[in-house]
Amino acid sequence: MNSIDYLIGGFATALSLKNLFLCFVGVFWGTAVGVLPGLGPMAGMALLLPLTFSLDPTGGIIMLTGIFYGAMYGGSTTSILLRIPGEAASIVTCLDGHEMARKGRAGSALTIAAVGSWVGGTLSIIGLMITAPYLSDVMLSVGPPAEAVLMLVALLIVTTVSNTPPVKTFTMIALGLLIGTIGLDSQTADQRFMFGQLDLADGMSFVALSIGLFGISELLMSLREKVDERPKTPSLRELIPTRQEVRESTGATLRGSGIGFALGIIPGVSHIVSTFVSYAVEKKLSKHPEQFGHGAVAGLAGPETANNATTGSSMIPLLVLGIPAIPSTAILLSAFQNHGIQPGPLLLVDHPEVFWGLIASMYIGNVLLVLLNLPLVGLFVRLLRTPMGYLAPIVILICAIGVFSVKASPFDLYVMAAAGLAGYLLRRFGYDVAPALLAMVLGDRMETGFRSALTISAGDYGIFLHGPAVKIFLGIFAAIVVVTVIAKIFAARKLRDLQV
Amino acid sequence: MKVRLSQGDAIIGLILCGLGLWWLRMSLTLGVGTWAEPGPGFFPAAISVALAVGGLGCAIRALHARARDTAEARPWIEGRAATAAVLIVLLCAFFSIGGFLLCALLFLFAMMVFIGDIKPARAGLMSVAITFVFWLVFERILSLQLPSGILFAS
Numbered sequence: 001m002n003s004i005d006y007l008i009g010g011f012a013t014a015l016s017l018k019n020l021f022l023c024f025v026g027v028f029w030g031t032a033v034g035v036l037p038g039l040g041p042m043a044g045m046a047l048l049l050p051l052t053f054s055l056d057p058t059g060g061i062i063m064l065t066g067i068f069y070g071a072m073y074g075g076s077t078t079s080i081l082l083r084i085p086g087e088a089a090s091i092v093t094c095l096d097g098h099e100m101a102r103k104g105r106a107g108s109a110l111t112i113a114a115v116g117s118w119v120g121g122t123l124s125i126i127g128l129m130i131t132a133p134y135l136s137d138v139m140l141s142v143g144p145p146a147e148a149v150l151m152l153v154a155l156l157i158v159t160t161v162s163n164t165p166p167v168k169t170f171t172m173i174a175l176g177l178l179i180g181t182i183g184l185d186s187q188t189a190d191q192r193f194m195f196g197q198l199d200l201a202d203g204m205s206f207v208a209l210s211i212g213l214f215g216i217s218e219l220l221m222s223l224r225e226k227v228d229e230r231p232k233t234p235s236l237r238e239l240i241p242t243r244q245e246v247r248e249s250t251g252a253t254l255r256g257s258g259i260g261f262a263l264g265i266i267p268g269v270s271h272i273v274s275t276f277v278s279y280a281v282e283k284k285l286s287k288h289p290e291q292f293g294h295g296a297v298a299g300l301a302g303p304e305t306a307n308n309a310t311t312g313s314s315m316i317p318l319l320v321l322g323i324p325a326i327p328s329t330a331i332l333l334s335a336f337q338n339h340g341i342q343p344g345p346l347l348l349v350d351h352p353e354v355f356w357g358l359i360a361s362m363y364i365g366n367v368l369l370v371l372l373n374l375p376l377v378g379l380f381v382r383l384l385r386t387p388m389g390y391l392a393p394i395v396i397l398i399c400a401i402g403v404f405s406v407k408a409s410p411f412d413l414y415v416m417a418a419a420g421l422a423g424y425l426l427r428r429f430g431y432d433v434a435p436a437l438l439a440m441v442l443g444d445r446m447e448t449g450f451r452s453a454l455t456i457s458a459g460d461y462g463i464f465l466h467g468p469a470v471k472i473f474l475g476i477f478a479a480i481v482v483v484t485v486i487a488k489i490f491a492a493r494k495l496r497d498l499q500v
Numbered sequence: 501m502k503v504r505l506s507q508g509d510a511i512i513g514l515i516l517c518g519l520g521l522w523w524l525r526m527s528l529t530l531g532v533g534t535w536a537e538p539g540p541g542f543f544p545a546a547i548s549v550a551l552a553v554g555g556l557g558c559a560i561r562a563l564h565a566r567a568r569d570t571a572e573a574r575p576w577i578e579g580r581a582a583t584a585a586v587l588i589v590l591l592c593a594f595f596s597i598g599g600f601l602l603c604a605l606l607f608l609f610a611m612m613v614f615i616g617d618i619k620p621a622r623a624g625l626m627s628v629a630i631t632f633v634f635w636l637v638f639e640r641i642l643s644l645q646l647p648s649g650i651l652f653a654s
Contacts, residue, residue, distance in 0.1 A: 051642065167561055171516055171554030177547045178523055185540040192530060192540055193523070216588060223581040223615065389616010392584065393608045394630060400591060401600075401634070405644040413592040421585055425576065429508040431558075447543045459536020 003133060010356030014364055019062050022055070023361050026063040027368050030070020035078055035380045036391070041071035042214040042434075045331040047395070049207055050402040057339035058354050062361040064335050068328050069121055069311045069362070073369050076113040076304055077380055081106060090307070092275040096292065096299035103295050107238025108245050110377055112297060113304040114370050116253045120305035121366040123257040124264065124312025128319075129359055132348065135320040139345035144456065146469035148449030151442045153477040154323045155435075157484075164432040172431055176439030177446075179204055186448055199411040206334045208403045208412040209440070212419025213433045214327070215399045219392055220424040239374055249301035252282050256302040260309025263487070265316050265325070277487050278306035312362065319343050319355060323442065327434040330441045503576060506562045506569035513559030520552030583614050599649015600639070604631045 013019060026048075033044030044067045052060030075090035080097035093113065100109040155177075159169045182193045183203035194200040241249070256278045263274040282302040283292045292299045315332075317325040322344030324330035336343050341351055348355050373380070403416045423433050457463035464470065503511070527548050533539025577585055591607045598606075605627050612623035638644045 050644075054642070165561065167554060167557040171513075171551060171558055174520070174547055174551035174554050175516065178520075178544060178551055181544040181547065188540050190530060190540040192544065193526060220577070220581045220584060223584050224578045387616055387618075389612050389618050390626070392615055393611035396584075396588060396591070396611070397604055397607065397630075397634065400595060401638050401644065401646065404595060404646065405638070408645045408647075410592075410596040410647075413595055417589050417592040420588060421577075424581070424585070425508075426512065428576075429505065429512050431512065443547075450543065451538055454536065454538060459534070461535075 003129065006352055006356040007129065007360060009353065010358075010360035011363075013058055013353055013357035014062065014360035019059050019357070019361060020364070022059045022063040023066050023365050024368060024372075026066020027070035027073075027365050028372065030067035030072075031074035031077075031369070031373055031380065032383060033067070034071035034074020034076075035383055040075070040214070040218065041068050041328045042210065042331065043218050043395075044071050045328060046207065046211040046215055047398055047402055049210075049331060049335060050406045052335050053338055053406065057336070057341055057351070058357040060335055060339065061332065061354060061358055062365075064332055065315075065358060065362060066365045068332070069308065069365060070369060071328075072308055072311045073114070073117045073373065074380070076117070076307075077110065077373075077377065078384065080109045080113065080300075081381065082384070090275075092279045092303040093300060093307075095279070096294070096296045097304075099293065099295035100297070100300065105238075105245075105295070108241040109300055111239045111241050111374060112245060112249050112301050114374055116249065116256065116301045116305035117308040118366050118370045119253050120257045120260055120307070120309035121312055121369075122363065124261045124309040125359060125362045125366070127261050128312050128316055131316060132320050132355075135316070136345040136348045139321060143453075143467070143469075144449045145453035145463045146467055146473065148446055148453055149464055149470050150321065150323070150473050151446035151449065153473050154317070154325075154442060155439055155446075157477060157480055158435050158438060164430060168431050169435050172426075172433060172436040173439040176436035177443040179209070179436070180440040180443030181447070186444065187451060197411065199407075199409055203444075204440075205403070205406065205409070205412045205415055206440070207406050208415040209419045210327075210331060210334070210437055211399045211403055212416040213423040213437060216396065216416065216420025217423030217427055217433070219395060220420065221427060223388060223392060239377075245297050248297035251285075252278075252298035252302035253305045255281060255285075256305030257309045259302075260306035261313045263306075264310035264313030273484070273487050274306040274310045275303035277490060278302040280490050280493075308366075319347055319358075320345060322347075322445070324438055327437050330437055333441055501576060502573035504566075504569050504573045505571050506566045507573075508576065509562035509565070510559045513555045513557070513562055516555030517552050517559060518555070520548045520550070520555055524548035524552065580615050584611065587611055587614070596647040597649060598647075599651055600646040601631060601635060602649055602651055604634060 014023065029048065030041065030044055033047075034041065045064050048063065048067060052064060055063070076093045076097065079090040079093035080101050083094045083098040097109045097113065100106065155173050159166050159173060164172075180203065182200055184190070184194075184201050185192055191201075199205075259278045259281065260274045263277065279292075279299060279302060282296075282298040283289045286292065286296065286298055288296070314325045314329055317323045318329040318332060322333070322342060324333045333343060341347070341354060399416065400413060403412050404410070406412065426433050453463050454461075524545055527541040527545035530541030530544070531539040532542045532545050575582070587607060587610050591603055595603050608627035608630055609620075609623050612618040612626060613620055616623075618626070635646070639646050
């Protein structure tokens with residue numbers, strides 16, 4: 001069978017009534033959490049993660065992935081209507097998107113963002129579909145030393161590209177790796193840091209930690225300040241952009257797709273970087289750069305497209321290498337593992353129905369997003385008007401139900417509460433908790449690879465520098481560091497100009 | 501207690517440094533093995549050192565930034581967030597003992613009254629309605645395992 005046959009099989013899987021419904025639930029819930037300030041894709045996925053345990057692997061993954069790209073889309077609604085980024089990647093969308101809304105073009109802005117998201121999302125899925133089988137073949141030849149180096153390189157890249165100071169990211173990664181060592185040692189079955197608590201034998205509950213660190217702490221952060229602005233719902237007629245707006249957005253949309261896809265493969269905060277880079281490129285190429293920040297269509301279309309293109313390509317490291325490039329894909333990794341599936345080069349060989357079903361569902365989900373969200377924009381605006389007094393307790397209760405229902409363990413609830421408070425304090429003082437979660441997921445594989453490699457080499461550390469795979473990974477790391485540093489300088493200058 | 505951003509940053513850095521040192525001590529008792537044959541404590545010990553060094557680095561960085569920190573001092577956990585944090589801790593502590601129905605009802609009511617400034621009568625009505633819908637959806641329809649608690653234990 002070739003890729004086309006597999007894709008047709010994938011569409012047959014994704015178009016089954018059940019999977020179509022789960023895809024709809026995912027994109028709808030994703031858009032809702034993306035719209036609500038304080039809740040992002042991480043919290044949205046973590047909340048529904050326990051529900052996927054009772055579903056089949058393909059259905060569960062389809063739903064969670066739908067939440068992921070639905071949330072990235074939903075963030076643009078609050079950015080355009082309220083100048084509040086629903087999630088960090090939508091910061092740039094606020095600049096020109098909200099200015100368009102202030103000039104009475106809110107409907108057009110929402111449509112341009114939706115179409116851009118669809119184009120970016122779809123092109124990035126095509127890219128994922130083409131590259132994944134080739135990369136999988138390469139990865140199948142990689143042994144334990146290269147795997148350990150790959151994990152280390154991934155974490156070093158996160159440190160390099162993160163938006164917080166490198167020393168803080170490094171510390172958070174160390175914290176995550178340490179948390180990952182809790183439980184029975186995978187090689188000797190020694191109890192490590194369990195303090196006599198049998199609930200910790202399999203390690204700290206990923207669900208409890210991720211819901212605490214992201215869901216609870218984000219809610220606590222959003223409770224600090226009140227948002228009183230009331231957005232206006234655009235009518236259906238207002239959603240149609242003018243010819244001039246279509247012309248101005250076309251090039252930006254295509255360029256945004258390319259930028260988003262290329263940067264999305266880099267582990268770390270690629271969504272934020274890609275949107276800023278896209279904005280900078282559009283301003284540079286524009287004949288009227290003075291319009292940027294005052295409602296320029298290209299300033300909205302480019303970054304919004306890049307944001308969603310990044311979502312598709314950030315799936316490549318997860319599906320091909322088994323490495324979550326960003327925290328949201330770490331949740332997906334956890335979902336895969338809970339169903340006994342290890343993402344990586346063997347995914348295409350052992351579970352083609354899951355891989356191709358997921359790819360097909362992403363095409364469908366991107367279409368659903370446009371078809372559902374533009375007519376339903378009024379509903380999401382109403383959701384925005386829900387007072388936090390009602391919303392916060394409901395969300396927290398769902399968090400508690402989700403965490404408890406995994407193992408019926410009160411201990412996991414204590415972990416969730418502690419992680420929520422710790423996450424709040426860390427974020428309040430400028431620490432990004434996302435790298436800690438990534439490190440927690442990658443730590444076990446890194447340690448196993450490290451110790452297995454030393455067993456193979458009889459204690460020779462030179463094994464970590466030999467072999468073509470290791471050299472390729474280190475080369476890629478060096479290239480990514482150079483590109484990221486340039487991109488960050490570019491983005492920082494852009495941000496400074498905007499602040500001035 | 502109120503803290504400036506740089507002060508809080510430094511304190512958290514020092515806490516992480518202390519955590520790293522404490523973890524290092526525990527890792528060493530697990531047995532680090534040799535360079536050629538690492539034991540179960542080897543990897544955690546190496547990471548503990550990294551955490552301690554990183555935490556110290558964060559603290560030093562924050563102390564250096566103190567002069568530039570002009571923002572006013574604010575509490576560790578502010579206003580409504582502090583109330584919500586206490587209620588979340590109580591919910592988690594009593595969830596399995598009190599059971600879903602009782603805990604959900606009281607939690608929703610307290611959050612709506614104290615966080616949302618909603619009138620008690622309205623909050624009570626909403627709490628009952630939401631608790632019932634959640635019980636119906638999660639326990640009856642989705643068959644999720646929720647604690648029955650001491651009141652409803654069979």
